[in-house]
Amino acid sequence: MHGLGNDYVYIDGLSQPTPQHDWGSLAPIISDRHRGVGSDGLILIVPPDEPGAADARMIMFNADGSRGEMCGNGIRCVAKFVARSGRGRPAPDHAIRVRIQSDCGVSDVDVWDADAAVARARVDMGRPILNPSDIPVRVFGDRCVAHPLRVASADFRMTCVSMGNPHAVFFVDDLTAIDLPRLGPLIEHDPVFPRRVNVHVATARGADKVVMRSWERGAGLTQACGSGACAVVVAGVLERRTGRSVRVHLPGGELSIDWPADDATVQMTGPAEEVFHGVWPRP
Missing domain, CATH: 3.10.310.10 (Diaminopimelate Epimerase; Chain A, domain 1)
Structure with a gap:
């Protein structure tokens, strides 16, 4: 999936167990645009740390294998996947609201047209940190x-x-x-x-x-x-x-x-698009 061309390989850990693996080592291999799938990184979609705290958790690795705390384009794609899976609840303007946990905490995301090839999502990105x-x-x-x-x-x-x-x-x-x-x-x-x-x-x-x-x-x-x-x-x-x-x-x-006010959260709205799904054959 990608958001505006910022593409990641997403691993579904909701409908199947996620194996124990050194994901940081796999990320550069799978992200290689010549010898792998090709992407800006790897994102795992797994259950939240605490049941009920969120609908899913995203764990992000950059293309070099380093851990990332947040990806704005990535969280929209995760939200599309989670909303399409039937998780979430009705929100205003005919959206589906899902809660996605990341290393930054839990974000509310409203998703429109989750079943379409291209969905639209609005993410509450939280308050900016300026210190x-x-x-x-x-x-x-x-x-x-x-x-x-x-x-x-x-x-x-x-x-x-x-x-x-x-x-x-x-x-x-x-x-x-x-x-x-x-x-x-x-x-x-x-x-x-x-x-x-x-x-x-x-x-x-x-x-x-x-x-x-x-x-x-x-x-x-x-x-x-x-x-x-x-x-x-x-x-x-x-x-x-x-x-x-x-x-x-x-x-x-x-x-x-x-960003409505200095003490307000930042809202980001943009597309999320699925390109293909498949099976990675390597352990």
Whole structure:
């Protein structure tokens, strides 16, 4: 399944037992686009840690085998799968609401057209985390907003946000002038980020539209990053570049992001699409 081209291999651990396995070692093998299935990572869909606490749990591994806390595009696809399986309950506007547990906690997701090839889902992504030590990023102060960062002899300004996973957002005038394949890994591994970071470059085109590109921690360039789109809108508000309801354009398509108030949760709406299902023959 994929959300705006941000594709993962999903393992169904709800209708069948999930075998004991080193999933972190399997993720790079199955994600290899030449010798495996090909994906940005691997996501297990399993029962929640505590019965009744959620409808399912997602466990995410990046393409390099590292563990990820949250994937905005991934959780929409998990929610589609879970809603289609008959779990969930009616929600407003003829949606099905499911509760998905991740390493960030439990998120409510409303799903429309779960049985269709392409579903639509709205995720409550929670409140953004802005305290630098909680993101984490090694800067002084109670927020990291338009903070200077020097990379490869060039000076940038970044705003850092955690949506359960760390993001560094760089607003620029010209996206095409940024060599993200070169700068992305340098920023991801910069010592200022003790747990590495997801890197996003963005341009605001009015109060309600942003264009962005992403270098994801552990995956590299991707077609879309859902949690990153949320972080970009939060950063846009903090830097007074955008409003609070924004259409975010990524290489893979468009997401709608809403952050109604500073103390509110971020809402993300976008598609979830199944491509195929099959059996992986290797242990």
